[in-house]
Amino acid sequence: xxxxxxxxxxxxxxxxxxxxxxxxxxxxxxxxxxxxxxxxxxxxxxxxxxxxxxxxxxxxxxxxxxxxxxxxxxxxxxxxxxxxxxxxxxxxxxxxxxxxxxxxxxxxxxxxxxxxxxxxxxxxxxxxxxxxxxxxxxxxxxxxxxxxxxxxxxxxxxxxxxxxxxxxxxxxxxxxxxxxxxxxxxxxxxxxxxxxxxxxxxxxxxxxxxxxxxxxxxxxxxxxxxxxxxxxxxxxxxxxxxxxxxxxxxxxxxxxxxxxxxxxxxxxxxxxxxxxxxxxxxxxxxxxxxxxxxxxxxxxxx
Amino acid sequence: xxxxxxxxxxxxxxxxxxxxxxxxxxxxxxxxxxxxxxxxxxxxxxxxxxxxxxxxxxxxxxxxxxxxxxxxxxxxxxxxxxxxxxxxxxxxxxxxxxxxxxxxxxxxxxxxxxxxxxxxxxxxxxxxxxxxxxxxxxxxxxxxxxxxxxxxxxxxxxxxxxxxxxxxxxxxxxxxxxxxxxxxxxxxxxxxxxxxxxxxxxxxxxxxxxxxxxxxxxxxxxxxxxxxxxxxxxxxxxxxxxxxxxxxxxxxxxxxxx
Amino acid sequence: xxxxxxxxxxxxxxxxxxxxxxxxxxxxxxxxxxxxxxxxxxxxxxxxxxxxxxxxxxxxxxxxxxxxxxxxxxxxxxxxxxxxxxxxxxxxxxxxxxxxxxxxxxxxxxxxxxxxxxxxxxxxxxxxxxxxxxxxxxxxxxxxxxxxxxxxxxxxxxxxxxxxxxxxxxxxxxxxxxxxxxxxxxxxxxxxxxxxxxxxxxxxxxxxxxxxxxxxxxxxxxxxxxxxxxxxxxxxxxxxxxxxxxxxxxxxxxxxxxxxxxxxxxxxxxxxxxxxxxxxxxxxxxxxxxxxxxxxxxxxxxxxxxxxxxxxxxxxxxxxxxxxxxxxx
Numbered sequence: 094x095x096x097x098x099x100x101x102x103x104x105x106x107x108x109x110x111x112x113x114x115x116x117x118x119x120x121x122x123x124x125x126x127x128x129x130x131x132x133x134x135x136x137x138x139x140x141x142x143x144x145x146x147x148x149x150x151x152x153x154x155x156x157x158x159x160x161x162x163x164x165x166x167x168x169x170x171x172x173x174x175x176x177x178x179x180x181x182x183x184x185x186x187x188x189x190x191x192x193x194x195x196x197x198x199x200x201x202x203x204x205x206x207x208x209x210x211x212x213x214x215x216x217x218x219x220x221x222x223x224x225x226x227x228x229x230x231x232x233x234x235x236x237x238x239x240x241x242x243x244x245x246x247x248x249x250x251x252x253x254x255x256x257x258x259x260x261x262x263x264x265x266x267x268x269x270x271x272x273x274x275x276x277x278x279x280x281x282x283x284x285x286x287x288x289x290x291x292x293x294x295x296x297x298x299x300x301x302x303x304x305x306x307x308x309x310x311x312x313x314x315x316x317x318x319x320x321x322x323x324x325x326x327x328x329x330x331x332x333x334x335x336x337x338x339x340x341x342x343x344x345x346x347x348x349x350x351x352x353x354x355x356x357x358x359x360x361x362x363x364x365x366x367x368x369x370x371x372x373x374x375x376x377x378x379x380x381x382x383x384x385x386x387x388x389x390x391x392x393x394x395x
Numbered sequence: 396x397x398x399x400x401x402x403x404x405x406x407x408x409x410x411x412x413x414x415x416x417x418x419x420x421x422x423x424x425x426x427x428x429x430x431x432x433x434x435x436x437x438x439x440x441x442x443x444x445x446x447x448x449x450x451x452x453x454x455x456x457x458x459x460x461x462x463x464x465x466x467x468x469x470x471x472x473x474x475x476x477x478x479x480x481x482x483x484x485x486x487x488x489x490x491x492x493x494x495x496x497x498x499x500x501x502x503x504x505x506x507x508x509x510x511x512x513x514x515x516x517x518x519x520x521x522x523x524x525x526x527x528x529x530x531x532x533x534x535x536x537x538x539x540x541x542x543x544x545x546x547x548x549x550x551x552x553x554x555x556x557x558x559x560x561x562x563x564x565x566x567x568x569x570x571x572x573x574x575x576x577x578x579x580x581x582x583x584x585x586x587x588x589x590x591x592x593x594x595x596x597x598x599x600x601x602x603x604x605x606x607x608x609x610x611x612x613x614x615x616x617x618x619x620x621x622x623x624x625x626x627x628x629x630x631x632x633x634x635x636x637x638x639x640x641x642x643x644x645x646x647x648x649x650x651x652x653x
Numbered sequence: 654x655x656x657x658x659x660x661x662x663x664x665x666x667x668x669x670x671x672x673x674x675x676x677x678x679x680x681x682x683x684x685x686x687x688x689x690x691x692x693x694x695x696x697x698x699x700x701x702x703x704x705x706x707x708x709x710x711x712x713x714x715x716x717x718x719x720x721x722x723x724x725x726x727x728x729x730x731x732x733x734x735x736x737x738x739x740x741x742x743x744x745x746x747x748x749x750x751x752x753x754x755x756x757x758x759x760x761x762x763x764x765x766x767x768x769x770x771x772x773x774x775x776x777x778x779x780x781x782x783x784x785x786x787x788x789x790x791x792x793x794x795x796x797x798x799x800x801x802x803x804x805x806x807x808x809x810x811x812x813x814x815x816x817x818x819x820x821x822x823x824x825x826x827x828x829x830x831x832x833x834x835x836x837x838x839x840x841x842x843x844x845x846x847x848x849x850x851x852x853x854x855x856x857x858x859x860x861x862x863x864x865x866x867x868x869x870x871x872x873x874x875x876x877x878x879x880x881x882x883x884x885x886x887x888x889x890x891x892x893x894x895x896x897x898x899x900x901x902x903x904x905x906x907x908x909x910x911x912x913x914x915x916x917x918x919x920x921x922x923x924x925x926x927x928x929x930x931x932x933x934x935x936x937x938x939x940x941x942x943x944x945x946x947x948x949x950x951x952x953x954x955x956x957x958x959x960x961x962x963x964x965x966x967x968x969x970x971x972x973x974x975x976x977x978x979x980x981x982x
Contacts, residue, residue, distance in 0.1 A: 323769075509865075
């Protein structure tokens with residue numbers, strides 16, 4: 094029984110990061126009604142960037158400060174990385190005059206971005222799986238008699254922290270407001286003076302930053318490896334669907350639920366089938382309740 | 396006395412708390428040309444959507460076609476029993492050619508399975524030739540023969556509407572539902588369209604229900620008119636009777652289009 | 654002429670292709686066999702993605718089922734190739750039916766994710782269900798097919814076998830796409846609503862496309878297993894599924910000839926460019942992005958169209974020459 098409780102706690106921690114990945118999917122979906130298929134690859138790449146950031150900062154600082162700096166650096170790098178794909182893929186496809194097959198084009202274009210990220214990871218770092226140093230606390234913490242590795246607590250806190258920051262950003266800054274307006278109704282937003290192109294970039298950049306940081310958060314628990322791009326993407330997508338694509342809080346809840354279910358399944362049934370659980374869940378939800386837990390029904394107007 | 400080919404009884408359609416149609420009952424006689432008018436949002440398109448099975452009406456609603464209740468049947472099923480429609484926002488196969496669109500209109504009359512595809516021989520080729528000829532005839536009717544190999548999406552709005560009508564006719568419909576066929580056309584195109592519809596009704600003996608925003612056009616060719624407002628029928632009668640109906644005039648007060 | 658001139662031309666090409674192995678080395682032939690197997694897979698995918706208009710990212714899973722069924726039947730029960738291949742095709746088609754049924758409820762992105770999920774579940778099951786599939790050890794010593802006693806055990810011999818199946822699959826693909834069924838499928842892929850409004854039952858064609866695609870994948874799977882003689886779950890990865898999808902997108906979603914161009918082209922390119930090794934994915938992604946952003950109808954389509962106009966010009970030129978000669982005499 095104690096073991097189950099431990100699985101649940103770990104699941105919540107990991108799940109909160111799945112929620113971040115799901116946030117990336119949901120945000121783009123709300124704005125454009127399409128998906129960024131490189132979202133998972135951003136997570137993968139985030140792990141690598143994080144590695145470099147850690148070794149760069151390990152010389153002169155440590156502890157909480159280092160962790161914070163690593164997140165900051167990773168976020169900054171990802172905001173910049175977004176430029177390439179945005180101007181080569183996202184913008185040309187979305188501003189095309191014929192709007193046909195936008196979805197398929199974006200899917201494949203972002204898939205291409207994902208491949209490039211994979212290859213860059215191999216070239217810049219290595220094709221071998223790497224371990225991520227434990228900078229976020231070592232040892233166990235005692236919660237109600239169960240030994241939980243401290244790192245998971247920090248991961249959870251970091252995720253929640255990021256969620257709070259994002260929430261604040263969306264509600265109280267001009268850019269955040271523009272992004273919400275963009276997602277609700279592009280035309281009205283434009284009429285209200287919102288610069289659509291800039292806002293589009295900001296939306297993508299935000300999902301890139303969140304994806305990258307999610308990668309840093311997941312790296313300690315799983316190794317850093319170029320081939321994990323798709324798996325993160327699938328899990329983030331599953332979490333997003335689970336929570337309902339229309340809602341951002343849903344994304345996080347979906348993430349946590351996925352994390353818990355996966356953790357319990359892996360712990361109680363078999364570790365090897367961990368990913369299978371997420372996949373089966375995905376298929377089941379898609380077929381039986383595609384609107385998710387908190388999503389809204391969309392009625393087609395003819 | 397002509398038979399009622401289509402009958403609606405107590406048809407109600409609601410989304411959440413919003414009522415698109417409230418207790419609509421009407422009968423359409425064979426071979427008549429019925430016009431439906433009403434201000435924006437009065438439920439005209441919803442009516443078509445319910446008849447063709449795109450939307451399921453609330454419990455208690457009945458839609459009878461040739462004597463059978465078709466509520467609950469899926470759209471393709473209803474189409475195959477003889478009801479064809481055009482859409483307000485034009486739904487063509489825009490990546491296919493004009494002639495391919497019209498050939499597809501004949502779908503319910505042709506065989507399009509795997510066996511035919513793999514093993515069809517001379518007989519099949521003959522049938523396909525006949526389908527092609529029928530399609531060409533229909534294109535001639537709407538004066539688009541010379542554009543038969545054009546990609547449908549590349550045509551002008553008015554021509555696209557014509558293709559949609561030709562495609563709907565290709566299925567040899569018993570009942571044809573036309574949803575704002577004149578929308579987006581210039582005035583001479585509007586006249587041509589109306590003449591074409593009248594022609595289809597009289598010469599091809601197809602029962603036509605026409606939804607139009609433009610009162611003058613609709614009154615010009617309809618035998619009978621039904622007026623919708625906020626999902627309810629507020630008047631039924633001949634064009635003359637409708638024009639003099641007080642309630643109708645009130646419903647349209649403020650509308651500039653006449 | 655009962656058939657058009659193009660059919661005669663194609664027959665001549667196929668006959669000439671029979672002699673192809675005489676002029677090349679084993680390595681080149683090996684690459685061509687590989688390309689042929691891929692072509693069978695991409696033609697199937699062409700039906701689903703190009704015509705029915707659905708995104709299918711799980712083809713490798715079906716390919717795997719075909720391979721493993723055929724291989725395990727041969728290795729465990731000694732079933733001969735000519736029996737294990739059709740069985741594999743039927744079993745794979747059955748899984749296609751199951752996935753096809755999900756289209757009743759899902760389409761578009763959601764269907765894409767279902768296929769991803771399916772492909773990955775297949776791979777993970779093959780990897781972990783060691784008692785049946787031999788897991789990460791893979792299946793070894795898969796026997797070569799035999800033809801009237803002769804073992805088809807070299808690339809050049811296998812080439813002929815592969816050519817046979819490729820032609821058959823090509824014929825099926827051609828017949829399906831150039832029929833009323835094909836037209837209905839393309840209509841459905843273009844506009845679901847319009848298709849329903851002419852009486853098309855969309856579900857029927859989506860399922861048909863997926864079943865045929867799966868059967869073809871089963872054939873390709875069996876061909877692959879008995880050629881390479883050792884199969885392992887890692888071969889049938891999501892990456893491969895994506896590769897096949899890319900081949901269809903880069904080739905053409907409208908014309909099956911375009912898919913031939915892209916499959917042969919990219920297979921050769923990636924094989925011979927092993928030198929660039931690490932940059933493979935970037936080249937590959939480059940083609941994808943290039944097509945999607947700049948040439949959405951497909952690079953293969955552009956090539957086919959160019960070849961078509963070249964052919965027309967040649968015919969016109971030839972007619973002029975013939976005309977001139979007549980006038981001179």
